[in-house]
Amino acid sequence: MKSKNLVILLIVTILLVAFAYYRDSQQRIRTTDAAVPGAAVFPDLDINRVAMLAISDSRATTTVHRADDRWQVSEKHGYAADFRNVRDLLLRISDLKIGRPLHLDDGLRRELHLVRPGAAGPGISSGKHIVLSDAAGKPLATLTLGKTFHGDRDPQREPVAFQWRGADGRYVKTHTGDAFLVSDPFQGVASEPDEWLDHRFLEVPTHTLVALEWRAFGHTPIRLSRQQPGDPWRLQDAPEDKVLDTKRIDNLTRALRSLSFEDIADPSIPPEKIGLSETNAVTLKAHSDDGRQYTLLIGDAATTDDTALYPLRVSAAYDLPFTPASDTNGKPAKDRAETMHQHVETVQRINERLRDWIYLIDADTAQKLRVSRNDLLTEPEPAREPDDPGE
Numbered sequence: 294m295k296s297k298n299l300v301i302l303l304i305v306t307i308l309l310v311a312f313a314y315y316r317d318s319q320q321r322i323r324t325t326d327a328a329v330p331g332a333a334v335f336p337d338l339d340i341n342r343v344a345m346l347a348i349s350d351s352r353a354t355t356t357v358h359r360a361d362d363r364w365q366v367s368e369k370h371g372y373a374a375d376f377r378n379v380r381d382l383l384l385r386i387s388d389l390k391i392g393r394p395l396h397l398d399d400g401l402r403r404e405l406h407l408v409r410p411g412a413a414g415p416g417i418s419s420g421k422h423i424v425l426s427d428a429a430g431k432p433l434a435t436l437t438l439g440k441t442f443h444g445d446r447d448p449q450r451e452p453v454a455f456q457w458r459g460a461d462g463r464y465v466k467t468h469t470g471d472a473f474l475v476s477d478p479f480q481g482v483a484s485e486p487d488e489w490l491d492h493r494f495l496e497v498p499t500h501t502l503v504a505l506e507w508r509a510f511g512h513t514p515i516r517l518s519r520q521q522p523g524d525p526w527r528l529q530d531a532p533e534d535k536v537l538d539t540k541r542i543d544n545l546t547r548a549l550r551s552l553s554f555e556d557i558a559d560p561s562i563p564p565e566k567i568g569l570s571e572t573n574a575v576t577l578k579a580h581s582d583d584g585r586q587y588t589l590l591i592g593d594a595a596t597t598d599d600t601a602l603y604p605l606r607v608s609a610a611y612d613l614p615f616t617p618a619s620d621t622n623g624k625p626a627k628d629r630a631e632t633m634h635q636h637v638e639t640v641q642r643i644n645e646r647l648r649d650w651i652y653l654i655d656a657d658t659a660q661k662l663r664v665s666r667n668d669l670l671t672e673p674e675p676a677r678e679p680d681d682p683g684e
Contacts, residue, residue: 334389334465334473335434343383344428350421353484359428365376368486370558372650375491385477386425392462393471407439407466408602410605415615420466421484435468443477449592495607495647497549497579498588504580505545507664510572515666517542522582535670542669548661549587551578555602558651567602568592569651575663585636586610591663594656603659609643611636 320370345358356367357374364374393400402408409422421438442462461478483489501592502520516529528537560566569592588608594601613633 294488306331314429314484330391330393330551332391333392334436334467335386338425338434339388340383340387340425343425343433345426346431347380347381347426347484348484349422350484351410351419353486355484355489357485357489366489367485369490369557370379370560373491373646374489375493377518378489379387382423382482383425385479386423389436389465389475389477391473393474395464395474396602400467402472405439405464407437407472407473409437409463421479423482425476432468437466438479438482439466440466442474464497480533490557492553494554495552495587495643497552498581498585499546499550499579500600501581501583501585502546502549502579503582504578508578509574511670513666515664515669517669528666531670534673538669539601541664541671543593544661545664548658552607552658554605554652554654556653558604559572560650560655564592564604564606564651566595567604567651568595571607572623577662583636584633585611585640586612591654591659594659598623601656602653603656605654605659606650607643607647607652609640 295464343359345356348352351357354368355449357364357379358367359365360371364376364379366374384423397405397407397543405420406418406420408419410419412419416638420440423434423438424432426432437489441462444462462476463661464472464473466472467477467628479550503518503519503522505526517526519526526539526542531537564570569590575591577591579587579589581587586609590606590608591602611633
């Protein structure tokens with residue numbers, strides 16, 4: 294009886310060993326097949342399932358997540374991410390092909406910076422680590438970007454010598470530990486949160502403006518206006534001994550035409566704590582001839598150093614302009630109604646995207662927007678002496 298049990302135990306052991314050997318062989322075969330040059334690095338990646346991407350290196354970490362059908366930057370209070378950057382990175386990783394499989398020891402991995410941040414020891418440079426995850430937080434793809442391969446350099450000067458001239462590439466490593474040389478150098482993939490923000494801001498159509506108004510606590514309102522776009526600007530209640538500073542007005546309109554911001558204020562901080570209060574803010578309203586209005590509330594800098602940032606809040610509105618049955622261009626009422634509907638939708642999009650945020654702008658932009666009456670005026674040029682007919 295004991296002999297029979299020993300035989301059975303021996304057979305079971307042999308079967309388990311055989312199964313383990315078979316499984317290991319199959320895994321080696323799959324790894325070998327997947328590591329063929331030209332094969333996809335992530336053949337099973339479905340980028341439509343990606344709901345979060347995290348990028349980190351030794352300097353910074355950025356997490357971009359999808360919520361309410363929009364991509365947002367977690368480190369910037371959930372402000373909108375630039376979808377163009379998100380889409381570009383997802384497509385690059387999805388389309389990534391193996392250029393050359395690498396068999397590296399630990400020393401070469403460290404030399405090629407194929408070590409993720411946090412795992413590198415003292416004096417060891419780490420790579421840039423990218424993790425794509427689904428809505429449940431499950432990683433779908435993990436990629437560590439190591440050193441850049443310079444194709445125009447003598448291959449013998451590379452840590453791994455390949456005859457791959459004429460094109461740059463990148464040393465990369467996946468979560469399985471497999472390392473490859475790929476043709477995409479992954480330039481422009483930033484780990485800083487600022488680089489992932491959607492910096493498309495407000496573009497006021499200055500060629501349509503007919504009025505600019507400033508209001509500030511304790512100061513007389515200022516109004517610039519003109520009959521129609523293209524006409525000269527006129528300052529309300531302008532003194533007779535001064536003229537408008539056209540250069541200052543040009544700088545102002547250029548700033549409105551392409552507003553940009555440096556950062557996003559923390560929504561949990563009260564506005565007055567960052568320099569945006571009724572007593573120190575300047576309200577600038579820009580009126581277009583088509584009824585659109587843009588309101589900018591510009592605060593004061595919280596600090597006085599050279600890198601001081603000024604808080605800015607933006608909103609838009611639309612006042613239906615009076616138009617006769619047919620305008621000066623003979624445009625039919627149906628076309629006018631469609632144009633007005635487009636303006637209403639534009640205003641709604643602006644407010645949905647910008648109204649709830651406080652932006653931080655640089656001092657140069659703030660100074661162009663926050664003007665006093667004296668800022669808009671200058672001395673007239675002296676009258677030219679008539680030529681002496683006797684000379």
